[in-house]
Amino acid sequence: MSHIIFLHGASSSGKSTIAQALQQKMAKPFWHISIDHLRDCGVLPLDRYRRGEFDWSDDRSAVFDGFHQSLAAYAASGNNLILEHILDTPGWDRDLRDLFRPFDVLFVAVHCPVPELNARERLRGDRPVGSAQRDQSMIHAGRVYDIEIDSMDGIETNVKAILQAWRSDLRQSEFNQSFA
Numbered sequence: 006m007s008h009i010i011f012l013h014g015a016s017s018s019g020k021s022t023i024a025q026a027l028q029q030k031m032a033k034p035f036w037h038i039s040i041d042h043l044r045d046c047g048v049l050p051l052d053r054y055r056r057g058e059f060d061w062s063d064d065r066s067a068v069f070d071g072f073h074q075s076l077a078a079y080a081a082s083g084n085n086l087i088l089e090h091i092l093d094t095p096g097w098d099r100d101l102r103d104l105f106r107p108f109d110v111l112f113v114a115v116h117c118p119v120p121e122l123n124a125r126e127r128l129r130g131d132r133p134v135g136s137a138q139r140d141q142s143m144i145h146a147g148r149v150y151d152i153e154i155d156s157m158d159g160i161e162t163n164v165k166a167i168l169q170a171w172r173s174d175l176r177q178s179e180f181n182q183s184f185a
């Protein structure tokens with residue numbers, strides 16, 4: 006059975022940083038995958054959306070549906086995934102729970118204190134400061150995780166905690182088959 010380690014946190018909470026470090030520590034190959042990777046390698050005609058030639062709101066749903074189904078297809082073919090993603094749209098949680106049913110999913114909350122989130126956004130300089138704070142205040146509500154980590158504990162501690170949870174085989178999140 007393929008494994009999916011799902012890092013769920015606001016933008017700038019540290020998901021990519023943790024995913025990269027975790028990938029180096031796993032005893033088996035794990036893909037590190039995110040919608041950002043599609044965005045950044047030219048799969049989508051982003052410049053044409055930005056110029057207004059296409060309307061992103063017409064296409065967003067199809068893009069993410071395809072992304073979500075591709076994740077399940079990768080896993081169904083025997084690939085293990087470290088997924089970083091944000092469940093910020095109604096229905097995505099249900100879609101992913103259905104798609105990931107055949108797989109072993111470790112659902113990880115990545116938290117970060119608000120002043121640090123704002124500082125990271127300020128440093129990145131490519132997004133409005135405060136948007137991550139807004140996301141963070143909403144995306145974790147009602148979620149049930151296997152493990153919750155705080156980015157301020159440091160990458161090494163976070164990776165160790167995730168590895169320990171993954172190896173424990175104890176799964177209690179909303180992605181678990183027996184979750185009621």
Ligand SMILES: Nc1ncnc2c1ncn2[C@@H]1O[C@H](COP(=O)(O)OP(=O)(O)OP(=O)(O)O)[C@@H](O)[C@H]1O
Nearest residue numbers: 015016017018019020021022023125156157159160
């Ligand atoms: N533990 C940490 N301590 C200090 N800085 C960190 C830490 N983790 C990440 N950062 C920094 O915070 C910024 C955002 O980190 P990262 O890209 O990992 O977050 P993310 O959650 O993947 O964000 P996004 O969803 O926007 O891609 C980066 O500049 C990164 O270097």
